[in-house]
Amino acid sequence: MTKITVLGSGSWGTVLANLLVENGHHVLLWGRGEKEVQEINTQHTNRHYLPESTLRPQLKATTDLQAAIAGTDAILFVVPTKAIRSVAQQVAQQLTKVPELKPIIITATKGLEQHTNARISEIISHEIAANLRQGVVVLSGPSHAEEVIKDDITTLTVASKDVPSANWVQKIFMNDHFRLYTNNDVTGVEVGAALKNVIAIGAGIVHGLDYGDNAKAALMTRGLAEMTRMGVSLGADPLTFSGLSGLGDLIVTCTSVHSRNWRAGNALGQGRKLPEILADMGMAVEGVYTAKTAHDLSIAQNIDMPISESIYKVLYEDADLKTEVINIMKRKGQSENELMRPRLSGESE
Numbered sequence: 642m643t644k645i646t647v648l649g650s651g652s653w654g655t656v657l658a659n660l661l662v663e664n665g666h667h668v669l670l671w672g673r674g675e676k677e678v679q680e681i682n683t684q685h686t687n688r689h690y691l692p693e694s695t696l697r698p699q700l701k702a703t704t705d706l707q708a709a710i711a712g713t714d715a716i717l718f719v720v721p722t723k724a725i726r727s728v729a730q731q732v733a734q735q736l737t738k739v740p741e742l743k744p745i746i747i748t749a750t751k752g753l754e755q756h757t758n759a760r761i762s763e764i765i766s767h768e769i770a771a772n773l774r775q776g777v778v779v780l781s782g783p784s785h786a787e788e789v790i791k792d793d794i795t796t797l798t799v800a801s802k803d804v805p806s807a808n809w810v811q812k813i814f815m816n817d818h819f820r821l822y823t824n825n826d827v828t829g830v831e832v833g834a835a836l837k838n839v840i841a842i843g844a845g846i847v848h849g850l851d852y853g854d855n856a857k858a859a860l861m862t863r864g865l866a867e868m869t870r871m872g873v874s875l876g877a878d879p880l881t882f883s884g885l886s887g888l889g890d891l892i893v894t895c896t897s898v899h900s901r902n903w904r905a906g907n908a909l910g911q912g913r914k915l916p917e918i919l920a921d922m923g924m925a926v927e928g929v930y931t932a933k934t935a936h937d938l939s940i941a942q943n944i945d946m947p948i949s950e951s952i953y954k955v956l957y958e959d960a961d962l963k964t965e966v967i968n969i970m971k972r973k974g975q976s977e978n979e980l981m982r983p984r985l986s987g988e989s990e
């Protein structure tokens with residue numbers, strides 16, 4: 642039987658662990674909260690993150706990282722972006738004690754690290770030396786935990802430069818309601834996954850401000866153009882952005898009430914303040930964090946990202962929402978044919 646370690650007992654980690662149990666694998670879920678781990682083991686629930694769901698009784702959780710990793714075939718990271726590096730360092734410490742283990746590493750986290758602008762697979766590959774593991778595989782796509790836990794139909798992308806590792810991950814996750822496609826464009830998949838969260842905050846803002854469907858379609862389409870521009874500047878294939886990890890995830894995150902990013906934006910549009918929104922959410926809202934990285938990256942790469950930049954200003958500079966919308970509309974006329982438009986210094990965003 643395949644043994645899989647899942648790191649992060651929040652919404653997505655718990656649901657992916659539960660799905661792997663459903664597929665017949667031996668799964669150990671590692672969490673940092675003793676109470677949460679006890680609840681999963683004894684009541685088969687995780688009420689803070691999944692209030693209405695019951696988990697499979699075979700799913701076991703632990704706070705002991707060494708025990709979670711012992712004898713494992715694969716380690717799946719599902720902690721928020723800001724925790725990835727420190728958790729990867731802890732994992733590397735454990736793997737050094739058992740160098741013969743060499744698990745496949747998987748990540749389902751969506752973000753870009755602040756200050757370094759690094760993608761999740763880059764952080765993990767750097768912190769866990771290649772001699773301690775097999776390939777690093779990225780799992781991404783339109784997938785809300787709230788629907789996967791109900792066995793609703795979901796499709797994802799598994800991206801890796803290591804084809805055997807990607808094929809292995811595709812196989813362990815697939816079943817009649819969970820379908821995966823492989824992709825070798827790791828950069829495109831990870832950049833799309835991270836940047837769509839920023840655009841989803843914008844989609845929530847537009848809804849909260851009571852703009853119509855035209856505005857929502859415009860935001861998603863021009864947001865996708867920004868995501869693609871940035872991805873291509875970092876070496877991604879533009880076609881990846883039409884796939885599940887790009888357009889697919891953008892659609893679900895910009896239109897679903899399950900989305901934490903959309904809900905945060907919607908609350909901002911209705912006039913609530915960010916600290917209060919985040920405190921009430923009690924779950925990762927990755928787009929808030931990624932908006933800062935997108936801002937830094939757009940300067941570093943000299944890439945024009947007016948929508949993401951406006952969202953950054955709303956989040957970090959307390960900019961007025963309606964003024965930002967009007968400023969985007971009043972920008973100089975552009976051609977839709979242009980893929981790589983540089984950031985124009987001094988232009989009003």
Ligand SMILES: NC(=O)c1ccc[n+]([C@@H]2O[C@H](COP(=O)([O-])OP(=O)(O)OC[C@H]3O[C@@H](n4cnc5c(N)ncnc54)[C@H](O)[C@@H]3O)[C@@H](O)[C@H]2O)c1
Binds near residue numbers: 673786
């Ligand atoms: N929720 C979803 O439907 C969903 C779907 C696809 C991808 N994702 C991505 O998965 C990642 C996790 O999201 P989530 O929704 O599960 O978040 P969440 O807020 O529901 O859970 C995060 C979990 O990580 C734990 N954690 C935080 N910092 C930690 C640390 N330093 N060490 C150990 N554990 C730590 C928290 O205690 C919590 O259990 C995010 O990048 C998100 O974008 C989420």
Ligand SMILES: O=P(O)(O)OC[C@H](O)CO
Binds near residue numbers: 784841894899902926
């Ligand atoms: O709830 P969100 O906004 O974090 O989005 C979750 C997933 O990324 C959707 O695919």
